[in-house]
Amino acid sequence: MPESNRGVVIGATAFLLWGVAALYWPLLSASAPSEILAHRMVWALLAMCVLLLATRRGWAWLPALVRSPRRLLPVAAAAILISLNWWGFIFAVSAEQTLQASLAYFINPLMSVCLGVLLFSERLRSLQWVAVGLGALAVVVMTVGYGVTPWLSLLMASSFAAYGAVKKYVDLDGMRSLTVETLVMFLPALGFVVYLEATGAGTAFSVSPGHTALLVGGGFVTALPLLLFGMATRLVPLTVIGMLQYIAPIIMFFVGWLVQGEDMPPVRWLGFGLVWLALCVFVVHQWRDARSRPRLRASSRAGAPGRERTVEEAEAEVGERGLPRDAPHEGPARPDPTE
Numbered sequence: 001m002p003e004s005n006r007g008v009v010i011g012a013t014a015f016l017l018w019g020v021a022a023l024y025w026p027l028l029s030a031s032a033p034s035e036i037l038a039h040r041m042v043w044a045l046l047a048m049c050v051l052l053l054a055t056r057r058g059w060a061w062l063p064a065l066v067r068s069p070r071r072l073l074p075v076a077a078a079a080i081l082i083s084l085n086w087w088g089f090i091f092a093v094s095a096e097q098t099l100q101a102s103l104a105y106f107i108n109p110l111m112s113v114c115l116g117v118l119l120f121s122e123r124l125r126s127l128q129w130v131a132v133g134l135g136a137l138a139v140v141v142m143t144v145g146y147g148v149t150p151w152l153s154l155l156m157a158s159s160f161a162a163y164g165a166v167k168k169y170v171d172l173d174g175m176r177s178l179t180v181e182t183l184v185m186f187l188p189a190l191g192f193v194v195y196l197e198a199t200g201a202g203t204a205f206s207v208s209p210g211h212t213a214l215l216v217g218g219g220f221v222t223a224l225p226l227l228l229f230g231m232a233t234r235l236v237p238l239t240v241i242g243m244l245q246y247i248a249p250i251i252m253f254f255v256g257w258l259v260q261g262e263d264m265p266p267v268r269w270l271g272f273g274l275v276w277l278a279l280c281v282f283v284v285h286q287w288r289d290a291r292s293r294p295r296l297r298a299s300s301r302a303g304a305p306g307r308e309r310t311v312e313e314a315e316a317e318v319g320e321r322g323l324p325r326d327a328p329h330e331g332p333a334r335p336d337p338t339e
Contacts (some may be wrong), residue, residue: 006234008240008244010231011232011241014225015245015246015248019250019251020300021093021225022098023216025089028094030203033094035192035196036094036215036218037086037189039215041187042190043220045182046219047220050173050309052175059237061172075177079184080185081159081163081223084159085159085160086248088156093252097262101151101256102249102253102256103153104152105248106155106246106249107157107277107278110132110278111157112164112165113282114159115238120168124171127281127282127284128282128285130281131285133284134274134275134277135274138271138272138274138275141270145267145269145270174226178223243283251273253292294326
C-alpha cells in the first residue's frame with residue numbers, strides 16, 4: 001500500500017477511535033466524571049511511558065526540560081487546558097449530552113481561527129469570516145431555541161482551541177509533550193484518587209474487576225489514537241488531516257442521536273445545519289488555498305532572466321490570473337487531539 005494511502009487509513013483510524021470513545025466513558029457510569037478524569041491522567045502517564053519505551057524515544061530529553069521554567073511553563077498550561085477539555089468530554093458523554101461534545105469539535109476549527117486573529121494577528125480571508133459568522137449564528141440559534149447556552153460545547157471547543165494556541169510555544173513533539181503534560185498532572189490526580197479511596201468515595205476497587213480494568217484502560221484509550229495521529233501526520237499533508245478530523249464529531253453526533261436517543265427538535269437541526277454549512281465554507285477555503293499555493297510558488301520562480309522577482313510581483317501576476325493576491329493566512333494548527 002502506498003505511504004499516502006496508509007497515512008489516510010492510519011489517520012482515519014485515529015479519529016474513528018476518538019469518535020467511538022464517546023461509547024467508552026459511559027461504561028464507567030459508577031464513577032463521577034472527576035474520578036474518571038483523575039484515573040485517565042494517572043493511567044495515561046503509564047501508557048505514554050510504554051509508548052516511549054516501545055518507540056525507543058528514551059528519557060534523555062526530560063532533565064533539560066525540567067530545569068528550564070521557560071520551556072516547562074507552556075507545557076504546564078497545556079496540561080491544565082487539556083485536562084479541562086477531557087473533563088468536559090467525559091461529563092458530556094456520561095450525562096448523555098454527546099451532541100454537545102459533537103458540536104464542540106465541529107466548531108473547534110472556527111474557534112482556532114478566531115484565536116489566530118486575536119493572539120497572533122493573523123488575517124482572515126472573506127470565506128473564513130463567513131464560516132466564523134455562521135458558527136457564531138449557530139450558537140445563538142441553539143441558545144435562543146433552548147433558553148440555555150450550550151456551555152459544555154463552548155467549554156470544550158474553547159479549551160481545545162486554547163490548548164492548540166499554547167502548543168505553539170511548546171518545543172516538543174506530540175508524544176513527548178503529552179508525556180510531560182500527564183506527568184505534570186500525575187501527582188494531583190494520584191492524590192485525588194488516593195483521597196477518594198481513603199474516604200470510601202472511590203470506585204476503583206469497589207465495583208467490579210471489569211470496572212477497574214476500564215479505568216486503567218482509559219489511559220490507553222487516550223494514548224493509542226495519539227500514536228496513530230502522530231504516524232499519520234508524517235505520512236500525509238495536514239490538509240488531509242484537516243479533512244479527516246471531522247470523522248470524530250460525526251461519529252459523536254450519531255452516537256448522541258441514534259444510540260443515546262438525545263432529542264433533536266427542529267431548532268437543534270437548524271443549529272447543526274448552520275455549523276455544517278460553516279464547515280463546508282471552511283473546507284472550500286482550505287481546498288482553494290491548497291490548490292493556489294503550488295501555482296503561486298511556480299509563478300514566483302518564473303521571473304525574468306538575471307533576477308528573482310519579488311513576492312509582490314509574483315502575487316500580482318497570480319492575482320491577474322484570477323487567483324487571490326494575498327497568500328491566505330492560516331489559523332493555528334489543530335492540536336494533537338487528546339487529546
